[in-house]
Amino acid sequence: DVKVTQSSRYLVKRTGEKVFLECVQDMDHENMFWYRQDPGLGLRLIYFSYDVKMKEKGDIPEGYSVSREKKERFSLILESASTNQTSMYLCASSSQPGLAGVLEQFFGPGTRLTVL
Amino acid sequence: GIQVEQSPPDLILQEGANSTLRCNFSDSVNNLQWFHQNPWGQLINLFYIPSGTKQNGRLSATTVATERYSLLYISSSQTTDSGVYFCAARGFSGGYNKLIFGAGTRLAVHP
Numbered sequence: 417d418v419k420v421t422q423s424s425r426y427l428v429k430r431t432g433e434k435v436f437l438e439c440v441q442d443m444d445h446e447n448m449f450w451y452r453q454d455p456g457l458g459l460r461l462i463y464f465s466y467d468v469k470m471k472e473k474g475d476i477p478e479g480y481s482v483s484r485e486k487k488e489r490f491s492l493i494l495e496s497a498s499t500n501q502t503s504m505y506l507c508a509s510s511s512q513p514g515l516a517g518v519l520e521q522f523f524g525p526g527t528r529l530t531v532l
Numbered sequence: 533g534i535q536v537e538q539s540p541p542d543l544i545l546q547e548g549a550n551s552t553l554r555c556n557f558s559d560s561v562n563n564l565q566w567f568h569q570n571p572w573g574q575l576i577n578l579f580y581i582p583s584g585t586k587q588n589g590r591l592s593a594t595t596v597a598t599e600r601y602s603l604l605y606i607s608s609s610q611t612t613d614s615g616v617y618f619c620a621a622r623g624f625s626g627g628y629n630k631l632i633f634g635a636g637t638r639l640a641v642h643p
Contacts, residue, residue: 519563523575
C-alpha cells in the first residue's frame with residue numbers, strides 16, 4: 417500500500433514564525449503536491465514537484481515556498497506565518513504520467529495548522 | 533481549465549438506504565478519483581476511475597467519459613459512511629497530474 421505521512425497532525429504557531437510542514441512518501445513517486453483545504457473554498461493546490469529540486473507553483477503559492485531535496489520528501493515552508501494561513505494542509509503523491517501510467521494521487525493524513 | 537461539479541451538496545440517509553452521488557466535469561479527463569474524507573480530515577481513496585465501472589464491497593462507481601460524468605453508488609449505507617465525498621478530475625490539458633476537486637457531497641447516515 418502507498419503510504420504518505422505528514423510530520424504533525426496538529427500544529428499551533430504564532431504570527432511571524434517560520435513553519436515547516438514535512439511530507440514523506442514510500443512509493444518512489446515522482447510527483448508530490450501540497451494542498452490546503454478551507455471551508456467553502458475546497459482543496460486548492462499550493463505547489464507541486466515533479467522531480468528532486470524541481471517545483472512548480474500551483475493556484476495559491478503566495479506566502480509559501482517548498483523544498484524537495486530527496487525524492488521521498490517534500491517540505492512546505494511558511495516563511496512568516498500569518499493568521500490567514502490557518503488551514504488544513506494536505507500532501508499527496510503520484511507516479512509520473514506515462515503512456516500506460518496510472519495517475520492516481522494518494523494523500524497523507526493532513527496537518528491542521530493554527531496561526532495565532 | 534476543467535470544472536468539476538458535485539451533487540447533491542448534502543445528503544441525509546437512514547442506515548440501510550442506498551444512494552447515488554454525481555460528479556459532472558467540463559472536459560475530457562485522464563484521471564478521475566473519488567475520495568471519502570473521514571472525520572479526522574484524511575482523504576481516503578475510494579476509486580481511480582477515468583472510465584468504466586468498478587466495485588469495492590458496498591461501493592461502486594461508474595464513469596461515462598463520453599458524457600462527462602461519474603456516479604458513486606453506496607448501497608446498504610452504514611453510519612461509518614458519513615463524511616464528505618469528493619470527486620476530483622484531471623483534464624488532458626492539465627499539467628503534472630493537477631487534480632481539480634469538486635465542492636464535495638456531505639453525507640450523514642443516521643441509525
